[in-house]
Amino acid sequence: MALPHLTDNQIRDWTREQKDRWWFQNVFRGDMPQLTLRAAATGFLLGGVLSATNLYVAAKTGWTLGVGLTSVILAFAMFRILSRLGARDMTILENNCTQSIATAAGYMTMPLTSGIAAYMWATNAVLPWWQIMCFNVVLSSMGVLVAFPMKRRFINDEQHPFPEGRACGVVLDALYESAGAAAGMYKARVLAAAAGIAGTIGVLSGENIMRMVQQKWLGLASAWHLPLSLDGWYYALADRGLAPLPRLAGVDLRQLALSPSLDLAMIGAGGLMGIRTASSLLVGAIVNFAIIVPIMISIGFLSFTP
Numbered sequence: 001m002a003l004p005h006l007t008d009n010q011i012r013d014w015t016r017e018q019k020d021r022w023w024f025q026n027v028f029r030g031d032m033p034q035l036t037l038r039a040a041a042t043g044f045l046l047g048g049v050l051s052a053t054n055l056y057v058a059a060k061t062g063w064t065l066g067v068g069l070t071s072v073i074l075a076f077a078m079f080r081i082l083s084r085l086g087a088r089d090m091t092i093l094e095n096n097c098t099q100s101i102a103t104a105a106g107y108m109t110m111p112l113t114s115g116i117a118a119y120m121w122a123t124n125a126v127l128p129w130w131q132i133m134c135f136n137v138v139l140s141s142m143g144v145l146v147a148f149p150m151k152r153r154f155i156n157d158e159q160h161p162f163p164e165g166r167a168c169g170v171v172l173d174a175l176y177e178s179a180g181a182a183a184g185m186y187k188a189r190v191l192a193a194a195a196g197i198a199g200t201i202g203v204l205s206g207e208n209i210m211r212m213v214q215q216k217w218l219g220l221a222s223a224w225h226l227p228l229s230l231d232g233w234y235y236a237l238a239d240r241g242l243a244p245l246p247r248l249a250g251v252d253l254r255q256l257a258l259s260p261s262l263d264l265a266m267i268g269a270g271g272l273m274g275i276r277t278a279s280s281l282l283v284g285a286i287v288n289f290a291i292i293v294p295i296m297i298s299i300g301f302l303s304f305t306p
Helices: 008-013 016-026 037-061 068-084 092-107 115-123 129-157 163-175 180-205 207-217 232-239 264-273 275-298
Strands: none
Touching: 008 016, 016 129, 037 068, 037 092, 037 264, 068 092, 068 163, 068 180, 092 163, 163 180, 180 207, 180 264, 264 275
16 A cells, blocks of 8 residues: 655645645554553664664765664564464554664764764774763754754645655555565565574674684684685785785785675675665775875875884
């Protein structure tokens, strides 16, 4: 079922009161549960987990993920499974509330990888955790207060479709139709399988974890871990003089941190970005780190301290 919306003429000609009345008559769901305790708790839980993934991806790429769609599918699958055990299934509005809370938690990581990170780099000092916490709380409170008039103006009055919110609305509408439930559970299983594979690779590639398991727990003499860098074997040959050491403008390629890695999170992030955004990031990385930075190091404008 397509999401109901006003026509261009109605958006242009109707007053805000007429638009609000139309919403009340055509969209409002009456007494259907929305902001419930379980919806809030689920949003906090999913937001806490997904914000960690957002923090990781943003630290690696400088790009933050929208966790709304992921939280919609996971919350739907969680309560669909619980409903088979006797619990009451989550309503579409409860799920929407859950994804709103999870999305807010996911986007709270943005200052940690942008303004605060830049400040700590500039001052060469790490801020205490309580200062970061206070900054995030104040910034979030200000954002919520500013969101009320902005939502009233741009969504209620001018009817601009918020991209991520509209995408979540379309997915929610499809999931809570009878034909969409099976597709939703399938997507949840795919997400779980991908998380399991990525988590297994993460554990196997953790040098400290594998050393603890193999040497301390199993009593082995040495420990093996799955290398994340796919070019490590080549540099091992180069260190033994069996292969030429790659350089850019006379700079050792290892100093530039340019290395293909087995990081499934980056593959997933690229899929979410889309080919255009991912290609733009790739071109920017090549221009900056494979061309400009080596030249600036070679002429002495930048220095490298190992």
